[in-house]
Amino acid sequence: MKKYKTVYDHYRNAILDGYLKKGDALPSIRKACDQFQCSQTTIEHAYEQLVLDGYIEAIEKVGYRVRLEEAQIKLHREMEAAPDKAKEDLYDLDFRPRSVAIQTSDVQTWKRYIRQTFENEVMNTYGDPQGEFVLRQALSLYAYKNRGVMCRTEQVLVGPNYQTLLFVLCGMFDVPGVVGMEKPFHPQAHRVFESYGWEVREVELVDDADLSEIDMLYVNSSSTGPKKEPLSASLRDYLLEQADLHDFLIIEDDYNGELTYRSRSRRAMYGSDTNDRVIYCGSFSRLLLPSVRISYLVLNEMWTQYYLSHKTEYGPMASKLEQLAFASYIADGHLERHVRKLKRDYREKSLRMEQALAQHGFSFFLNEAYLSYVVQVDADPRKLSEEAEKADIGLLPMENGTVELSFASIEQENIAAAVSRFANLVRLSKNEL
Numbered sequence: 001m002k003k004y005k006t007v008y009d010h011y012r013n014a015i016l017d018g019y020l021k022k023g024d025a026l027p028s029i030r031k032a033c034d035q036f037q038c039s040q041t042t043i044e045h046a047y048e049q050l051v052l053d054g055y056i057e058a059i060e061k062v063g064y065r066v067r068l069e070e071a072q073i074k075l076h077r078e079m080e081a082a083p084d085k086a087k088e089d090l091y092d093l094d095f096r097p098r099s100v101a102i103q104t105s106d107v108q109t110w111k112r113y114i115r116q117t118f119e120n121e122v123m124n125t126y127g128d129p130q131g132e133f134v135l136r137q138a139l140s141l142y143a144y145k146n147r148g149v150m151c152r153t154e155q156v157l158v159g160p161n162y163q164t165l166l167f168v169l170c171g172m173f174d175v176p177g178v179v180g181m182e183k184p185f186h187p188q189a190h191r192v193f194e195s196y197g198w199e200v201r202e203v204e205l206v207d208d209a210d211l212s213e214i215d216m217l218y219v220n221s222s223s224t225g226p227k228k229e230p231l232s233a234s235l236r237d238y239l240l241e242q243a244d245l246h247d248f249l250i251i252e253d254d255y256n257g258e259l260t261y262r263s264r265s266r267r268a269m270y271g272s273d274t275n276d277r278v279i280y281c282g283s284f285s286r287l288l289l290p291s292v293r294i295s296y297l298v299l300n301e302m303w304t305q306y307y308l309s310h311k312t313e314y315g316p317m318a319s320k321l322e323q324l325a326f327a328s329y330i331a332d333g334h335l336e337r338h339v340r341k342l343k344r345d346y347r348e349k350s351l352r353m354e355q356a357l358a359q360h361g362f363s364f365f366l367n368e369a370y371l372s373y374v375v376q377v378d379a380d381p382r383k384l385s386e387e388a389e390k391a392d393i394g395l396l397p398m399e400n401g402t403v404e405l406s407f408a409s410i411e412q413e414n415i416a417a418a419v420s421r422f423a424n425l426v427r428l429s430k431n432e433l
Contacts, residue, residue, distance in 0.1 A: 248277075
């Protein structure tokens, strides 16, 4: 444990256990250095973290005083004593695609930008309903450079997640229509369309698909078809041609489109649209921390004008603090450097998992955008889930004889052992003849 964390935990526990009460003084930094036999920087770091977390406050020319009242301390205790079922499931080994590996250096960099933004920016206003201008400007440049999406700043709409932005978009339509989606339906998008009364119709994304009876087409351009492959150039051109011919709108979900660690880089469908038919969506939950909720739409010209004429009817969606911090993070080049690092890391992880799966005799294919392999298994779905819980392994339910295994949150050196544990689960869950 880092030294500053020892100091932090000491005073935090003293406050929560009642040894230090509201208004009590903490030792001066010099005295604390003598007490813990550590540097001034360590004590300052610990005290700063206690201030940020609300346990103490710094009073000019007085020093540090306990800030929490008895009622707040009671609430902290109740939160820590919450039953496990109320907390997010955490596993010893997690194959679920929603998990990612988090590097300490990445977390510290993001925390630094949050602190700097909080100290330097104006935080006493609600913010722009469309998203902070500096972030929209940064996103428009990032989208053009990395995804081939050429747009103006006023076309960008920022929200906390893709589903929220889709709710806003569907709310712009006077009447619902028919939306085409490839199966399996994206659950969050499907929920939005159903909520607004749209008829969701299954379509097959192939070069001769009949798309004459839809008003909107939802496309995950980075993971399509039975093999979850990026949208091919020929299919892209066909869909754009059909959209113009039959007068429908395309919603392009470019999920992890920039993370091409095993295939060639490609630009988004939006970049090939010459007839104002595509609305683009990008997100960053798998590039940054999943808890950092920032997504964005790039509206086409028609819907940009509609939104701007009704902008005062909307309220801000994403955190202003996170938006301003993220804008600086992008402007300083951290996002592009981080993506390059992720590509190297995920390439190595995918190769190691591929090798391990092959050694155990599995049939599989890579779902590059979702940082996972789709693996065919001969197992009883119920038994597999039960054995995974017993072994403290996070695993998605089986679907059509396959299981999706993500390598994102597993360290490179642990992947071979992780696949061995999965193979053992399958052996224990074999279908009985």
